[in-house]
Amino acid sequence: MRAPRRQRTLERAVEMSGIGFFTNADVTISFHPQAEGMGISFQRTDLKSTGPVQARIENVIRKERRTAISQGGVTVELIEHVMAALAGLQIDNCLVRLNAPEPPGCDGSSLDFVQCLLDGGIVEQNAYRDLIVVTQPQAIVTENDSVALSASPISRHGLVITYELDYGPRSPIKPQSFSLEVTPETFITLVAFARTFVAEEEVKYLQSQGYGQRVTEKDLLIFGPDGPIGNALRTRDECVRHKILDCIGDFALIGCDLHGHFRAFRTGHHHNHQIIERIKQTHEIIRAPEYVCFQPHFPLKDLPQEMALQS
Ligand SMILES: [Zn+2]
Incomplete structure (x- = not known):
């Protein structure tokens, strides 16, 4: 291990x-x-x-x-x-x-x-570094399954996040998914550059409330009906990569390393906080050096094909 x-x-x-x-x-x-x-x-x-x-x-x-x-x-x-x-x-x-x-x-x-x-x-x-290993599956699901976030045991040690983004046929943001085993190398090369995105109407509303007065379309991705306004995507799937970036930041609030496979569909910060809170309540922190001899007690099996890193 x-x-x-x-x-x-x-x-x-x-x-x-x-x-x-x-x-x-x-x-x-x-x-x-x-x-x-x-x-x-x-x-x-x-x-x-x-x-x-x-x-x-x-x-x-x-x-x-x-x-x-x-x-x-x-x-x-x-x-x-x-x-x-x-x-x-x-x-x-x-x-x-x-x-x-x-x-x-x-x-x-x-x-x-x-x-x-x-x-x-x-x-x-x-x-x-202390560690929590997800051994009991957890799920946050909203009414009519429009948003879902689950955490499940992983067959090897590490944190894997799979995110599926689909805002429907009328959204200028096309359906996209991405899966990442989080390491410093994958973080730096595959997600750190992915920018936050926001709808044009939302920016207008926030600015009418006095927020974001100095934000322009060059500073982040502002989506109009035809895609990003006055800006170009860094990768076609930049939005879903940013959602994974957000998950990495939010999951870190658990305060120790976290091993497991998280699968998210259209989730946001609040769902990330909810699942982390629940994992913290239901799982024990494995304090090093105890976990040198810790063996996971769930069935070991290979990662499914979808988990292969995408570039
Ligand atoms: Zn963000």
Whole structure:
């Protein structure tokens, strides 16, 4: 079986700047090394004497179309693309400091965060990373099956996410699916660049409410009836790749490594949070070095054909 891996953090602090998509704020965000076992936390430097907000599922608060956390009266929103970059690179311990309620939106993907974090260097720490292995299948299904998310045991160790996106025949976003075994290499090359997408009407509505005033069609994918407005897709299936990026960021809120096969159909952040919460409630955390001798007790079988990586 796969050997347990050691926790990782940054070698040195790094910083970058940009514009907050929702709040229109000029944001400077910095990433700092943290001791083993500390996990990921966000600290608002624009608020006086506030402690860090732990990026854990217990601290998630419900917001539409984004992931937000709150602790001790301090809230940080739209953390998912930063979380995806950290989780995708297997950076387990990091203090994220920012001078606004949200990180910079960048190009709507995790690419700039990945670049910044790689510039900081990644170092292994002494302690091993804890793990949850999905042994009991879980499912979140909404009425009339319009949205579904399941987690099931996997025949080998690792995290596999399969996403199917189908918004119907009238949507300018064509049906697409993608499957990924998440490793730093697959994350960097196959999903980190995938940008968030939004419908033209939704942008108009948000801007009428004062949000996203500085966002243009060059900053992220805004879909009109004929496809992205004033922008080109980086891959034909960029949208579904972005949904997997969001899953990676949201699943990291469990606070340890997670092994299992997740299958998603048209889901969003709220469903991701629900399944992670349920897995955390129903599964034990395997603390290294215990899991050096852990053997999965579900039937071993090969991955189905659909799981082959797509490029
Ligand atoms: Zn996203």
